[in-house]
Amino acid sequence: MPKIILITGATDGIGRETARRLSADGHHLLLHGRSVPKLAATAEELRNRYGAKSVETYQADFSALDQVARLGLILREKHHCIDVLINNAGVFKTVHAAASDGVDLRFVVNAFAPALLAQLLLPILPADGRVVNLSSAAQASVEFAAPGAKRRLKAMDAYAQSKLALTMWSQAFAKERPNGPVSVAVNPGSLLATKMVRKGFGVAGNDIGIGADILVQAALSDEFADATGRYFDNDVGAFTSPHPDAADPSKVGRVVGMVEDRIAEYLREPLHACLRPADTAVTRDAFEESGRAGFYGALAS
Ligand SMILES: NC(=O)c1ccc[n+]([C@@H]2O[C@H](COP(=O)([O-])OP(=O)(O)OC[C@H]3O[C@@H](n4cnc5c(N)ncnc54)[C@H](OP(=O)(O)O)[C@@H]3O)[C@@H](O)[C@H]2O)c1
Numbered sequence: 001m002p003k004i005i006l007i008t009g010a011t012d013g014i015g016r017e018t019a020r021r022l023s024a025d026g027h028h029l030l031l032h033g034r035s036v037p038k039l040a041a042t043a044e045e046l047r048n049r050y051g052a053k054s055v056e057t058y059q060a061d062f063s064a065l066d067q068v069a070r071l072g073l074i075l076r077e078k079h080h081c082i083d084v085l086i087n088n089a090g091v092f093k094t095v096h097a098a099a100s101d102g103v104d105l106r107f108v109v110n111a112f113a114p115a116l117l118a119q120l121l122l123p124i125l126p127a128d129g130r131v132v133n134l135s136s137a138a139q140a141s142v143e144f145a146a147p148g149a150k151r152r153l154k155a156m157d158a159y160a161q162s163k164l165a166l167t168m169w170s171q172a173f174a175k176e177r178p179n180g181p182v183s184v185a186v187n188p189g190s191l192l193a194t195k196m197v198r199k200g201f202g203v204a205g206n207d208i209g210i211g212a213d214i215l216v217q218a219a220l221s222d223e224f225a226d227a228t229g230r231y232f233d234n235d236v237g238a239f240t241s242p243h244p245d246a247a248d249p250s251k252v253g254r255v256v257g258m259v260e261d262r263i264a265e266y267l268r269e270p271l272h273a274c275l276r277p278a279d280t281a282v283t284r285d286a287f288e289e290s291g292r293a294g295f296y297g298a299l300a301s
Contacts, residue, residue: 002054004082005219006030006075008062008117009089011038013194014134017212018086020045022219023052030082032071032089034061062089062113063099069266072120082124084219086132087114087166092200093155103262104153110162115169116263118183127180128225131173132218135185137235139164139243142255155200165255167231167242172256174229182228185242186218189234210234 005022009015011033019029023046031046033039039057046052058075060067075082091109099108118131125131140160143153153161167185174183188211191197197205214234218224224232231242245251 002027003084003220004028004030004079005084005086006032006082006121007086007088008032008114011035011042013196014188014192014208014211014215015086015088016042017208018088018215018219020050021212021216023050023055025216026051026053028054030056030058030075030079032058032060034059034089062109063091063105065108065112065116065263065266068113068116069120072117075121076124079124081126082121082129083126084130084132085118085121085125086134086215086219087117088132088134088215089113090134090196092159092196097152097155097158104158104162106153106155106158106162107165107262110159111165111169111259112262114166115173115259116266118173119263119267122181125181129181130219130224131170131181131183132215133166133170133183133185134215135167135170135187135231135242136160136163137187137190137233139167141243141245141251142258144254144258164243164245165259168246168252168255169259171229171231171246172252178228180228182224182226184218184224184227184229185231186214187231187233187235188212188214 005027007015007019007029010019010031019031019042023029029046029052031039031042033042036059039059043055043057046055058071060071062068089109091106094105097105099105114133138156138160140157142161142165170183170185189206191201191203191205192211193205193208197203211234214232218232227239230239232238233240241247
C-alpha cells in the first residue's frame with residue numbers, strides 16, 4: 001500500500017536516490033530541499049523518469065530553525081498523516097561554520113533541525129509510523145560548549161558530535177514513546193558517492209545505492225518495525241551499539257537536554273508567534289494543490 005513519505009535533503013545524494021526508489025514503488029513523496037530550482041528538477045526527474053504520480057516539494061533552509069518550524073506547521077496544515085519521516089538532510093564541510101544565530105551549523109542542520117521537525121510532526125505521525133534519523137559511523141563525544149562556542153570546531157569534530165547528538169536524541173524520542181512511532185538511527189554506509197563525500201574527502205565514494213536501499217528498508221520493511229530506539233550500522237549490516245556515550249544515561253540526558261533546549265522556543269504555542277511571514281519557506285505548488293488561502297497562503301506568495 002502506498003505510503004506518504006517525507007524525505008529531507010531530497011535534492012541530492014542519498015536522499016534523492018532514496019526518493020527515486022520510493023517513487024518507482026508508487027509512494028506519495030514529500031520532498032524537502034533548500035533550493036527551489038533543485039527541488040523542481042528533482043520532482044521533474046521523479047515524474048518523468050521514475051514514474052512518480054504524486055510528488056510535493058517543500059523548501060526550507062535547515063540552518064534556520066524558524067524555517068524548520070514553519071515547514072512543520074505547513075505540513076501539519078496540509079496533511080492529516082505522514083507515514084514516514086526520513087531525516088536525511090545533513091552537512092559536513094561548509095564555508096560558514098556558524099548558522100545565523102552563531103550556533104555551529106552542523107549541530108543546527110544535523111541534530112536540532114531533525115529533532116524539531118519530528119516533534120512538530122508528531123501529531124500527524126501514526127503509531128505505526130516511522131522516523132528515520134541519518135546517523136553516521138562518525139560519532140564523537142559531544143562537547144557541551146561546542147554548539148554555540150566562539151572557538152570553532154573542526155568540520156569532522158562538529159559533524160561527528162552532531163551525529164551522536166541525533167543518535168542519542170533518536171533513542172530518547174523512542175523511549176518516551178514505546179507505542180510508536182518508531183524512531184531509528186541509521187548509518188547508511190560510509191563514504192558513499194555523494195557530494196558530501198566528494199567535497200569532504202576528495203574521493204569518488206562507494207555505490208550510493210547501498211545507502212538508499214537501507215533507507216527504504218528502514219522506512220518500510222518489517223525488519224525495522226520493532227526497531228524503535230535502535231541504531232542500524234550499514235557498514236556491518238546489523239543493529240549495533242552506537243558510540244559508548246549513548247549507553248551512559250547522564251551523558252544522554254545532558255545531550256538530549258541540550259537538543260530540547262535549543263528547539264523549545266519553536267515548540268511553544270501559539271507556534272505562529274515565532275514565525276515571521278517575511279521568510280518564505282514553502283514552494284507554491286504545495287499550496288496550489290491544497291487550495292488553501294489565509295495565513296499559509298500569504299507565506300507562500
Ligand atoms: N555519504 C555518506 O557516505 C554518508 C555517510 C554517513 C552518513 N551520511 C548522512 O547521509 C545524509 C545525506 O548525505 P549525502 O551524503 O547524501 O550528502 P549530500 O549529497 O550533500 O546531500 C545532503 C542533502 O542535505 C541537504 N542540505 C544540506 N544543508 C542543508 C540545509 N542547510 N538546509 C536544508 N537542506 C540541506 C542538501 O541540499 P542541497 O541539495 O541543496 O545541497 C542535500 O539535499 C546526511 O545526513 C549525511 O550526514 C552520509
